[in-house]
Amino acid sequence: MLPIPVTVLTGYLGAGKTTLLNRILTESHGKRYAVIVNEFGEVGIDNELVAHTDEEIFEMNNGCVCCTVRGDLIRMVSGLIRRKGRLDGILIETTGLADPAPVIQTFFLDQETKERTALDAVVTVVDARHFEAQLVESQEAREQVIFADALILNKVDLMDPEGLARVEASVRELNPRAELIRATRCDVPLDKVLGRSSFDLMRLLDIEPDLLEEGAHEHTHDSVQSVSLVSHAPIDFDKFKAWLGDFLNKKGGSVHRCKGILHIPGERQRLVFHGVHMLVEMGFGQPWKEGETPVSKVVFIGRNLDRLELEIAFRDCRVTQ
Numbered sequence: 001m002l003p004i005p006v007t008v009l010t011g012y013l014g015a016g017k018t019t020l021l022n023r024i025l026t027e028s029h030g031k032r033y034a035v036i037v038n039e040f041g042e043v044g045i046d047n048e049l050v051a052h053t054d055e056e057i058f059e060m061n062n063g064c065v066c067c068t069v070r071g072d073l074i075r076m077v078s079g080l081i082r083r084k085g086r087l088d089g090i091l092i093e094t095t096g097l098a099d100p101a102p103v104i105q106t107f108f109l110d111q112e113t114k115e116r117t118a119l120d121a122v123v124t125v126v127d128a129r130h131f132e133a134q135l136v137e138s139q140e141a142r143e144q145v146i147f148a149d150a151l152i153l154n155k156v157d158l159m160d161p162e163g164l165a166r167v168e169a170s171v172r173e174l175n176p177r178a179e180l181i182r183a184t185r186c187d188v189p190l191d192k193v194l195g196r197s198s199f200d201l202m203r204l205l206d207i208e209p210d211l212l213e214e215g216a217h218e219h220t221h222d223s224v225q226s227v228s229l230v231s232h233a234p235i236d237f238d239k240f241k242a243w244l245g246d247f248l249n250k251k252g253g254s255v256h257r258c259k260g261i262l263h264i265p266g267e268r269q270r271l272v273f274h275g276v277h278m279l280v281e282m283g284f285g286q287p288w289k290e291g292e293t294p295v296s297k298v299v300f301i302g303r304n305l306d307r308l309e310l311e312i313a314f315r316d317c318r319v320t321q
Helices: 017-026 070-081 100-109 111-116 131-137 140-148 159-173 201-207 237-254 309-314
Strands: 004-010 033-038 056-060 089-093 115-128 150-156 179-182 225-231 255-262 269-276 279-287 295-300
Touching: 004 017, 004 070, 004 100, 017 033, 017 089, 033 070, 070 089, 070 100, 070 111, 089 131, 100 111, 100 115, 100 140, 111 115, 115 131, 115 140, 131 140, 131 159, 140 159, 150 159, 159 179, 225 309, 237 255, 237 269, 237 279, 237 309
Parallel strands: 004 089, 004 115, 033 056, 033 089, 115 150, 150 179
Antiparallel strands: 225 295, 255 269, 255 295, 269 279
């Protein structure tokens, strides 16, 4: 039996991994994929942001796949490879804080996983707009580029030619071997992501000789925290928008990522928002299902976040009778 190909989608917070995943899932490729989505926060949002297709979506919340929930990944993959019916592939979307090394290690240290799956590619999405700042503050952003065999330089539409050339040079310095693809909203051909057969273990061992040594890549995210907010009452959109804009103007430098799904009175669809530092996008997403009780969920990931302050402010955005 041929091993099941595995594609790892990685990239720093807000780079565009979920956008890329949705492009893959909504294309007419006629293949059957299982999707594993890993979230850093204790409240799962990404599962609701991923396009509703025939593919099965599995969530791993409240921890990063490269450290606290790595065992969950092994169990999930083990369950998938024992199922009846052939999978064409497994897609793993890591958290924006994941170090790819322990994820790669997982597919070589667990015997069953090693025999029944094969890493096809590590695809890293790079946020061209914020990459230079991320390199200064985050070792993970650096590692994600180094371990990639395909690099999608996303959000190039937000860059001037000089800035883009500078970012490309930084990426190339870290990883001169990977294919580099420029993109806006991750608009890349599927064959640049799937079925690449471009994972090269020997190349990575040249870079990281201890890659496959157990315990060599212990990893924590002590300096980064996640605050998750939930409301069962509808949200006043005008209040929320005003508060979020004001909050990010004042403290956006400490907010690596914010995202959420809001229940707005009278609207059939979820209102979805994504933010990276002070940049925010909003728009309507999937409709609420028949019989589903709408719930608003918001996640902030960053440093020096005041949980109580955020909880009070979000509560004040609820619709009052």
